[in-house]
Amino acid sequence: MELELRHLRTLRTIAEAGSLTRAATVLGLAQPALSAQLRRIERTLGGALFERGRNGVRATALGELVLERTRVVLPAVSELQQEAAEFARGRRQGERLRLGGTHGPLLGALVDRLADAAPGTSLTTRASWSERELAGLLAEGRLDFALAGTCGSAPPPDGTHLVWEEIAVDPVFVMLADTHPLARGREIDLAALADEAWACVPGDGCFADCFTAACARAGFTPRRMYETDTASCVHLVQVGRAVGLCRATFPSTPGLTTRPLAGTPLVWRHLLGWRPAGQRPGTAATVLALSRKAHEDAAARSDGYARWLDQRGEPAAAAHRRPGRASVSARGRDARLP
Template identity: 55%
Template sequence: MNLELRHLRVVCAIAETGSVTKAASTLGLAQPALTAQLQRIERALGGPLFERDRRGARPTALGELVLDRARVLLPAMKGLQDEAARLAGAGDPLSRYRFGGVNSPILGRLVHRLAAERPDVGITTYASWSVDELAQLVAGGRLDFALTGVCGDASPSAEFGLTWREVAVDPVSVLLPQHHPLADRDEVRLVDLRREQWVAAPGEGCFGDCFAAACARAGFTPRKVYETDVRGCVDLVDAGEGVALCQATFRPPAGLVTRRLAGAPLRWRLLLGWHPDAPAVGVAETVLETAVAAYTDTLANHPDYLAWLLRHPDFGAAGGDRRGANRLSAGITAA
């Protein structure tokens, strides 16, 4: 049997998990099948790679040698594949736009605008709760752009070498049942929600820490947080089991309302990312402008928020003159 990269991944998975059973689960294989594969690998290499007992699997001297080589070869091969994927299309105009998003509020309008402007270009989308996963896919040439959000002045990890540009920045709002005692206010102080239970969608980044810090500044620790998908969050709020943080342009279903948090203690920055060595770099500025326009489109359904933006020029669409962009959208809405 010739040794292949997939065999090295098996060896690394067993070493990292410390167990053939756990490695099988990680790799999505049946335990007997992985055991048989390990035996074939060991025969090809001439000796046992792991000592296995009730405590798990520990590398032998031969196993350590193989692991040392595998930990060099696997990342090198991954890097080669990623660079080849980018180089393969580097000289060609982008014939498709591949977007990844984390609960993006503008993806639909962005796709609509791009499809109208470039009907000859195919558009695909991919959803993930993990910013790092999207960044890795963009870095590997499997996506062209990532749309994600971060809190405050934070930025996504620089590990994957992406260029990130701001599309918009919004104050965070709270989602309440229509019958909630605070629902009749235009703005709600965070401290007035200190006795509430919270619901949140999963995701990465600093937002959980930012929320906890904002609550601490307001003088309290948030109570229990339910984590579920967006629909589950809406259902829990509708059932009166909690309140939820939400984006300023979120359109609540019947029976629920959104209210801004007084003083904007939390900010959400919408970002567009791409790799500087990928073919997408040639159209990145155009896509960014389209993303900003798509964000402006969303404001038409939120006249109250639009009016608030005109009084708070540090928020809203990105660009050198936020106030100008927001006023332009206000004029379009009025027309």
């Protein structure tokens, strides 16, 4: 006989009732039938679960172990059934999800996965360079979920009223023109880029401060920073006017090479945020799982990131583990990563 959830519920009822007679009444069974079922369960689990006496039954040591597990398993299964039903009901009713995100590969990948997972759901998107703006839209109920990011261990925006869950942590790579002398190396020392101009998209986190601090540790101060949109950053790198900083998941682009920085001086945390009062737990868990899968796929599609992970003997899913920490400083209007 294989142990089933109904058997765990039977054991819980016996323990709560304190006697087979009372438990049989609760379960709507004859006592002999309940006693026979208990014996089958005990044979399956390898020993007596209850000691029988004049005052009823008392759990044995094995019985206490099994009952302790039922206190975890049964509520978890009940919660799963409820969340699955709510998620399916939302799909049948044409659920609407409003997604926000900063510039990067994950927002489109998440939309693609949600469209497959919940084809009846109406999906809308909004992009912004500002994590604070996205947090405000979440708090106001104008977005359901937002993909954002922070540098190193910096806290997410509006951590008091919103839930932020980590999707993954990436090393920060450098973008170079294919013709750049350093583009042929496996990794690049930050100090070797001391004479370069830099390109990055705007942001309101602490990344620019962390980058400046990393450059100072490498012995130089960045001589110029072009803060502009992603397409302009890519163009400036392709024509050799600048080098750029990017997430390791940055997609392969003609005329452009991405390389890891030696020692991983900077890292980027991908986050998914939502307002707890505005979301069912099952929906949030599903969107978070799909976001992590979207990141894993993006990491696998990036040749440079795949090589970086392969050199460490790690699969793309290892990106969910933290490769390091970056310094944290006061936050103002700052650069961020394409």
